[in-house]
Amino acid sequence: MSDDASKPSTNSDPRTHGLDAIFNPGSIAVIGASSNKLKIGGRPLHHLISYGYEGNVYPINPQHDVVQGVPAYPSLESLPEVPDLAIVAVPGGAVLKAVRECAEHGVKAVVLFSAGFAEIGEAGRRAQAELAMIAEESGMRIVGPNCIGAARMSTGVTPTFAAAIMLPRERPIRDVPHIALVSQSGAIGGHLVALAPDRGFEFDPWITTGNESDVDTADAIAYFAEQDYVSAIAVYIEGSSNGEALRKALSLARRAGKPIIILKSGVSEVGASAVASHTASLVGSDDVYDALFLQYGATRVHSVRDLLDTSYLLATGKVPAGSRVGLLTGSGGAGILMADAAAATALDVSPLPETVQAQLKKLWPPAGVANPIDMTAQVTNDPDLFASFLEAVITGAEYDTLLIWLSYLGMIEPWAGTITEALRRVRAAHPEANIIVSSMTNADSAQAFREMNIPVFDELSDMIQTAARMVRIGEMLRAPLADELIPAAGLPVIDPSATLTEDQAKLVLTEVGIPTVPDRLVTSASAARQAAEEFGYPVVLKIVSVDLPHKSEVGGVVLSIQDGDAVEAAYGRIMTGVSAAAPEARISGIIVAPMIAGGVETILGIKNDPALGMTVAVGLGGVFVEVLQDVVLRLAPFDIATAMEMIRELRGFELLDGARGTEPADINALANALSALSHFAAANASTIESIDINPFVVLPHGRGAYALDAFISPLSAQPH
Template sequence: MMDLATQSTGTAGSLEPLFSPRSVAVVGASQDTKRIRGRLLRQLLDGGFAGPVYPVNPSSDLIQGLKAYPSVEALPEAVDLALIAVAAEQIMEVLAQCARRGVRAAAIFTAGANGVPLGQRLQDHVAAFARQSGMRILGPNAEGFIDTEGGLLATFSPTLIHVPPLPVGALPRRGRVSIVSQSGAMAFALYSRAMKDHVPIRHLVSTGNESDVELLEVVDHLVAQASSRVILLFVEGFRDPHRFAAVASRAADAGVALVVAKIGRSSAGQRAAVSHTAHLTGADTAYDAAFERYGVIRVDTPDEMLAIAAAISAGAYPKGKRVAIVTTSGGAGGWAADICEQAGLEVPEFAPEFKRRLGEIVPDYGSAENPVDVTARVVEDGGRTLLGILDLLDTAPGIDIGLVIMSLVASERITGIEPELAALHTKLARPLVFHSPGVAGAEALTALARVGGLQLGLPEFARAMRTLDEYRLFRDRWQQRRKTQAEPLVIPSNAPALTAGVLDAKTTRALLYAWKVPQPGERIVSGVEGAVEAAESVGWPVAIKIVSPDIAHKTEAGGVELGLQNAQEVRAASERILERVRSRMPDARIEGLQVQQMMPPGREMVVGVVRDPDFGPMVMLGLGGIYIEVLRDAVFALAPLTLDDAQGMIARLKGRAILDGVRGEPPADIGALAELLVSVSRLAAAHADDVAEIDLNPVLLYPAGRGAVAVDALVVAGAPAARESH
């Protein structure tokens, strides 16, 4: 690498020179627009970029009608941005020239060779250069980026030839959407599909190998620009996950929805761990917990992602789950109702007075019930009757969403009433979504987009409305959280010092006591006679458990006896425990016996903590017994928790209804469980550098008003295993 010009090597600089440059150089520019280097220059010029563009290529004096320069150093000015498309072995020389000439940012389209040892890859050299020079660099192996309204098409993707950006000011009733992707192919695939659905794309960024500029930093930049209602993300893994909380918080504060397709849901990355909690933690669990905390909408398919993007672009935010269906076909209405209810929406009956008013408009052989069958006759009068029904529908009490099912194969059904539809959409109090059972005419969809309307497939409609209603509830919680002053995390003065490894019973109890986690009465003694004395003091019946730093799971070692009623039983049980443990684990250090008050039966729960190397401590809650062993009914959340967070965790359990009481059982003390979760979460967050895992199993949950108690506890101190990749 050539010597660099002297530049600041401080914190990462602004992304403005990269994404909003005043001047651009295309290094490696070609006359041949069929080649990547030629197409890159051609699309930049065709996009209407307002600033000067300088081709750089030593083999030509004139490229695509522009004066060309033999090197970056020969440029007439220090440009903001260099788009670099030269051979991999030339990249570092070009970057060095950029630094000397004062270029502020670069995008590298070249990909380095595969199979190169770590530290010697092209992106490793580029990363070191970026740190040393202070230049902001996108890539290498980036497919580029676009700003459709800034006229900046800095990409070689041929997609733009076939699907050009919308003209500036097009679809003014639709909010803008941006795309940020770690895959260039997926970025432009989403772009082309969004454009087909009349979803106006403002920015698209392919981050490539992220040697310097990484995905979350791009998201932060776009949120700050306040030019998009929603940002679509295709994520393989965050390069810098510790940035996530701050970026997602700013997006939530700004009301910018983040919709993420995160690949890697498999359990292949599950880590080996000591606690039950950590064994339930797959490679993707932390991402789900982080997304849940900050309201990031996670999707599984491109169809789901684009339906949500279209709905947000159209401002179609529901205020609940209740759908009114208006259809020209009774069969289609019934099918739609089934799809809605299967997705978690409701199709309620109309209020009697509203039904009477609707019946005055609907043809006699139709139906004013929900779904409303207006029959095909309503489109025969030029749509006047349909418009009257839709206008009335917007006043229906107890309804949050309107769904109109009618064929749009003939575009004139929409174009013929476009002014009236525009006026209707201006005053709508709730989302109104169209669905065409047949393939909608292109002009019909364009006209709908012009008036701010929306057409979706039925499954996509149902999932999008359910998801956006959940997002609305998140927004309410988030705003409330921002108003509430968080209690500071201060380690209590009576909390014990922690040493690496499985904590002994005495230290574990002291730690939980300091953080006000409820536990049964107990004493730790050195031998059999001490156990008898301790049992008399804690109260009958009691449990006896082995105390050993080498035994994490006491039951498996034969180190537990339960339900002991008197001194004779305690003496015999203590002797059996010591004999079994010495036989099964002769090398284990035995420090004594734990004599614990036996708690009355309750609903068994499991509460735990595992520290994720990317996102920090995560709290786990699950129903005990077969529910967690077989059904894996467990939910996770990032620590620390508020009471609302804890209540939300409880609500997400698959078996949540069991806690409300079944077959005559009283409802459980949900409030006590939530408080216990908060206490454990605060412990985990305050000791984030010391506690790797916690397992409270079981936690006994009693009927409402009678509390919850952690009967058995395992705490592991020390650093967790690092994740090899994100």
């Protein structure tokens, strides 16, 4: 029925291996098939029949010869062939046995609906682990448990019990681009599948991954990214227990030029703890997901509606070439609201060319003709006015998107008819114009908008925000792709069981390309004085001990020492003070280092996220990081261009760029260090828990940057 559904995917990546058996099977068995099409065992069979799946369907039910009019079989082994896909719709207790039989008979994939696995506690976790084991040993892929299945709507492959697709509705009337959907939650997936047809599109293919005993969100994204017929992927995710796979899947989609729209829940504390109890997995920090999505060009949204709206525009609209928008209305007030909404995004509301303004003024002198363009209420009196304005704006201005607000005119006759008629004329002359409308509609006008390929939104602000998201998607698609970043080789890997002192940590960091302030470890007052003389004054003295990560708290730091006598005195004071405060501490000596004057204090750090892995942070020191949490994250490793991007995203960036009358700081040095740190982090993903470089002082342009202090926390030292 559709384009190239029969084309096999490349299956080059082992993660996506076998998913073709779910979306493109030659035969499907329904284990536990029921005659009642409302029951969980009856719905998948009903869907396969009513959606016209053309492969072989085998209901398995020992009680009946025929189920829903299809010849049934008593068992898997009695089938005339080994099915590619088996839908397991048996009660919870019988699931494991059925799945094991499928694996033994060589079934390629199974879809499991039952709840009662990892989400309910220890016994369920054990049963789920067994499912995972069967999948791993046999190579058979398992979707679920605790999901509502999957579907390839256009070929009738419907291994799902979703009531959503039982809704009476028209199938989409046009061959719109295929928007795939991956949802970890069955209910949210079903909800989106149910709502899309009202907007004139459908998600196809779609999958809900549930407890992810085997097939997970990352597998599904990667598989869809590889399918030529899929043009974009919508995702609902609560968390990933395999961050590396998720990262690869997002990268794959990005390289395939397929936009990803992602709704990630668990943003809040209550939400995150609900995720933890719901999915029983480590889900990582929400901030790190944000960084991941940004890094791989995935568009994050924050509500079900935004996910649906963006998918809708990807299915029925156009990806604009730029951010210039024309705002057209019959209401001054709506024009202002549109301009406000646009200003909150990256949309560019620039005025019409003077010649076009003059042209419009001639058509209707009271019109507002800059941008927003206000046709005034005259648009309800003179249907030709609307078409003439549209024509003039489309031909005379270079807007990438034309956004039109028509209130309820599309709902009430005679206006609905005259408005759609005017649009039809303009559409015929400009089939490629990127037009989006906000209007209430009636059945006729909704149909007319669909036929004209003009997306329609009820609400003005949804139209603007979704149009802005399309602009960002376009920018992402046009952005040059960096080479796939290969972690730098030959970097030192630290011993995860050792504790490094400050001087040792700085030595390692220097070695990997992060400049540190020169220093010397000394063990006598006279050696301290000698080191200070060589560095030049002022200097700083700091205690060095594996047992004292918080040096200041034990009196272990003296700053701004101005001469040799003061150095010797400080040496003695530190030693006496520390012995008194921490008599058990093992002391390696004292570091002498020159004081660095001026510069902007930043903080560099890495943290090993339990789900997503090595995360690198940059922040501005002082109130920015302490009060405002002004920190930007990315996953390691990344290149210098990405590091520069991070620095520019800091809210206090202007403190670094010299905008406030100060000298511009050496942000090249900062970016180099940040990228170097990310490579070191990647090389130590299994050995380091965290690194804090605080402060990392960035001197004026051309004078470099220096770590003044550093602390490396090995993985084994942390309660993990």
